[in-house]
Amino acid sequence: MTEILRTEGLSRYFGAVVAAEDINVTITEGEIVGVIGSNGAGKTTFINMVTGYLPPSAGTIAFDGSPIKGLGPRKLMRKGLSRSFQIPQLFLELSVLDNLSMALSASESRHLEMMRPVRTPERIAAADEILTQMGITQYREEMVTAMPQGARKLLDIAIAMLANPRMLLLDEPTSGVSTEEKHTLMDTVMEVVKRRGLTVLFVEHDMEIVQKYVTRVLAFASGVVIKDGPVEEVLADAKVQELVTGKRRGKNIETQEGGA
Amino acid sequence: MGLQKSEIMLVAAALAIGLLSFVIPDWLAFTTTLAIASALVVLGVVMLMRAGLVSFGQGLYYCIGGYAVGMGGRFLGVTDALLLIGMGVVVTVALAMVLGLLLTRYREIFFAMLTLAFSMILYGILVKSHNLGSTDGFGVGDWTLLWFDPEGGKGSRTVLWLATGVGLAVALFLNRYFGSSMGLACEAIRENEVRVEYMGMSRRQILYINYVIAAAIGSVGGSLTSLAAGHVDPTMAYWTISGEFVFIALLGGTGHVAASFIAAMIFIMVRTYAVELFPNSWQMILGIVLLMIILFLPKGIWSLFTRKRRVAS
Ligand SMILES: Nc1ncnc2c1ncn2[C@@H]1O[C@H](COP(=O)(O)OP(=O)(O)OP(=O)(O)O)[C@@H](O)[C@H]1O
Ligand SMILES: [Mg+2]
16 A cells, blocks of 8 residues: 555645644545535645645645645646546536547647647547546537536546546535436546546545545544544544534535635 | 648638739739738737737737848848748747747736737837838838849739748648647637646646747738838837737637638728728728627627538538
8 A cells, every 4th residue: 555645734824714724644545535524624725735726834745755845736737646626627618529639638748739630539539438438428529618517527527537647636526416416427437436546535515425435534624634534433423523514414515616 | 621621722712812913903912912911910819819818019020020121121131032031030039939928927908918018119119210210110122032023013913922822821830720739728728727737738838839929920921011012110010000900800700710811801901992981980980890790790700601601511
């Protein structure tokens, strides 16, 4: 079991607001980790710091044994750290195939070609493969604006996967998706994850989903990790029930806004 | 295969202009040359627009291209047109590489205003340069094209051929460029910069390269204009000229390289007739045309073609 991600004393303050404080987490290769916590608990802030979007106020981050604090998203992508977003970050006025072709082209080389069409046969084949795996082939030629929220989430995750990451951080992959569709979506995603042998950390508000897919849970409250351990243990914890799961079940789940 | 078709179409259009050049009157040859030259600058504006940026200062490079031709002949004794154009490109690229470092940090109105400011600085310098004729500018000397000597009544034809050849080369290049990884990356930046970074691409590098190429093409447009007109003056860098390029870019839209050429031709024709028929209100007519375009053809006249095709298929 080799360690892939380690944070020590990771903190982030927005003025007087404590978004994240003293987060010490070690994740080993191949783990599927769930992150829970009520709105504003610091989950997105944590992902933003790890993926280089938000500079931490204090602490260190190491990926694959080397320090990565201060590196931007671009460099981290190339090291094998990829992410999806709470609100899908897509090229809305471009076709789905162009979104994927761009991702593939970017992952191949840091020098973009100027004279060769971006849609090469190889890239189209790779894009079709992930579209099939994700079950969103019917939107292939559509603009992203024509896709429903659930399909956008899947495209956002598909793009994150095309970078050939070793670790994937998914920020609320099922938010904005109907309760019935959530399980199908996660089945789809986790199947691809398993096939590619990725390490995954994902934020989730639905405890059923958490129980179904993860082995380990990090519980956030007010910017602090209040509990870190096996699913059953964390969900049975009195403090977690009080601050995270107890009051908020069924509430607020569909109303996520904000975050990167 | 759409790409292939576009290329054949562009080559055919260039050949048609080449053939027609023998039968059309001088004024039309001249107008066509100016339209092609303007279209090149407009294509630079379109390149930036595809990346979500509006330049109100592309006249800067248009003017440098023009003055390079004038000054190269006047001070250095260079007469070959291609060499003169090349000199403009070298100066332009050098300047754009410096300004690009700053400009790629800015977006929206800040980018627009900065580009405008830089072009107005050049305008201000030229107006104060008495040895360059101040506001009057100066005449471009006689030039040659490889083994051609455009004198002897054929000057307007030679420059049209030159413009057509150069225009074709640029159009073919940009047609490829727009469909390439680099071209798509510019659109991606317009759509979502966060995602661009998270795909591992450098926004600034992409915008920088795109900016420098757009500048170089604008410079070529300026050089061709001055070769055709035989005269340069500081208004080439004035903001209203840059505004015209933006106007034509909106008229044509960003859908296809050919649109800029068609739009430039329409613009110059409309302006010519509007000035003749309504000498006091021609700007108003252009304004109304622009308003109509924005209201009814937000993607430019090119959407007329694509719309028909979609209905047909
Ligand atoms: N850019 C910012 N500026 C100021 N405060 C911020 C910023 N980003 C986050 N915060 C604050 O930091 C805290 C943690 O926010 P974060 O987005 O990490 O929560 P979260 O756990 O992802 O919540 P949610 O479940 O709603 O997505 C919140 O109080 C939030 O208001
Ligand atoms: Mg969040």
